[in-house]
Amino acid sequence: MEELNKTNRLTILVVAFVLVIIVGLITLRRPDVKYTLSPAESLGLLNDAALVVTPDQALTLMNDSGGKTVFIDVRNSVAFERSHVKNAINIPVRELFAPKSKSAFREIEKAGQIAVLYGETQQQANGPWLMLRQTGYKNVLMFTGRYAQLERNLADSLLKLLPQFSETPQIDTAALKSISASAGISPDVAKTEKKAVAPVKKTGSSGGGC
């Protein structure tokens, strides 16, 4: 058992191992942004109409000079320079958690104001909005339209030119019907066909209400 008495190398090895762990723990960068909502709670945000601003609401908020609303432009700085909502703050998506942006949001929160995020499209504002909500900002709303709708001189002309895809299903039932009706449906395809096509008629008759 004399080998049990030789402990020098063992001690050195163990101390080295512990040192690596200690160095690791010291250099460990704690993320300074933390989630305050669980994934399930974040999912709950998505259907809450009180957390978004529709284009109509946005236009009234813009005209209301009470200083209760701050518009946050999440587009890149080039687009922001070209044109932006009056008095808007530019915080591009990538800089959302930068120290500067954080202090800006903190100030807005302190002043009791409400931040409205807008982007080129709602899609662009969606990510930053969800991130801010998930990390504990309770005064952040999302603008549900595209930037062009806020820009008065652009709004009318541009809007009609751009194809718009919204969350409302825009399936042209007539086109689909004409395709499938003229096709010689073989039994193989029929299964998919029926499933895909038949209920469409129903929504068509109900006037595409949803």
Next chain:
Amino acid sequence: MAKNKRDGTFYINPYLGGVLLGLVLFGTYYITGRGLGASGAVKSTVVTAVHAVAPSHADENKYYSKFLSDDVSPMSNWLVFEVLGILAGGFLSGTIYGRLKLKVEHSPKITSKRRLIAALAGGLLFGIGSQFARGCTSGAALSGMAVLSASGIITMMAIFGSAYLFSWIFKKLWI
């Protein structure tokens, strides 16, 4: 220390050996995402050998065919290389500490022949058991304990529990 270092009786502190082994095991997990193993190499070799001698038999047998795929030869399994490494590492250590010697180690109370038969029987049982448990002491028990897997710890307890029991039954073989 320097004097008796090469006469074959010097062993490193078992805790040092343990920490070294632990670091190797940890390194294995860190690099490959899997643990160490030894019986897997035996299995690969057996599968390859059987496949080489009787390919149709190997394909028919459900167990062999589990480990035979068309594109990769089971021999290229990295456990085989690991075992080659074990042999090299053991040889290196044996050279350093002067333990390289062809011999049969056995208790003075038994003959070499008896020891060899017991070793063969023990290996046979170990071979069967390791297939049941999907790994041996290193592959299932040691690697499993490092990641706190249930199979590793249960297998470890089963191995050592039954080894304690049977070692007293076969006491004559050892002391």
Next chain:
Amino acid sequence: MVGPLIPMGVIPETWNNVIALLLGGGFGFALEASGFSSSRKIMGTFFGYDFVVLRVFFTAAVTAMTGILYFDYMGWMDASMLYINPYYVMSAIVGGIIMGMGFALGGFCPGTSFCGIAIGKIDAMFFTAGLFIGVFIFSELYPLFEGMYNSRNLGGVKIYELLGMRETVFAFLLIVAAVGMFYGAGFVEKKVRKVEY
């Protein structure tokens, strides 16, 4: 450098074999230098005259476990990507018992027998030959064992999940148990008559 490196694609798969060789070398060296190439030294654990197996085994398991837990905590490796052997209740226990019997008879386990071969132990060579025969027998008789081999698969379950414990608590208890065992081992070694080997 977030591990595990090969599954993460940091190291290309072609290096697999070289790495296996190096890691195996470290494994073999640690085993041999601790005395695992001698079956009588290994068997000392069961008769109480030399607890080298217990010490090495538990120190290694605790070291690796601690390393994995800390590295995972520090974000240096993703422990959820590590391979966990699936737990088949019956076959794990039966296999363990058979292996225990083989251990008591042969005095080696597969890893240590390779170390024994490396330094020229003839009994280790016989043990390894036995291993090959054992695996061969198992494979040939596999249809007989198939039912048990595949029964009650609990998947890659962790022991603390099975016990309904927190991982950290179990790891802490394991370390304490290991230290306690080391202390106990030293105590027993003093009592038991020395065996020359």
Next chain:
Amino acid sequence: MNKKYLLLAGIAISLGIGILFMPEKNTEKQVQPEQLLAAINDPSRFLSTDDITDRLVKKDPALMLIDVRPATQFSAFSIPGAVNFPIDSLLTASIQDMLNQKEMDKVFFSSSDLTSDQAWIICKRMGLKRIYVLEGGVNKWFNTIVKAVKPAETAPAEAMELYQFRMAACQHFFGSREMGANPVATAEKKEVRVVKKASGDKTGGGC
């Protein structure tokens, strides 16, 4: 015994105590906000409708199309071969298991790409890998593939090729006038089912 063993035992125990203070795992496995923001800022998650159509026609077994709209909209019309996981049920264990298949490309879509992107953000946060968003959603898919507009005669050759590809794909999904005359369309008819079956199999294997 050697005094150093006391020290070593102390080190071991204190490492163990350190482990005791580690937080529960599952919260740590989420993608941290900063990484998630970086992922949001990376447009590579968007796959084009043409890309998806191409993979559908080629019956890519690794493709899993996920319709996150409510079941009523899904049953009204959806992309062939898609499965319906309404966004509200996204976090249920069985759906998370299905989404957790490492070898599949999971593509979320909704009517546009807003709801699907929200689903993507939540799933990305949960640490899921290989998830994507269909750019423009069903509406764009329908308007570009099903209602493909024939380019003008003066349009470059690529535009014409794209149009032909879209027409062929449309025939593949819904049949067409020229069926029978077009060997590609007939050959691919069966494949619609294969795609569906494949995705069904994979999801079944997940649990």
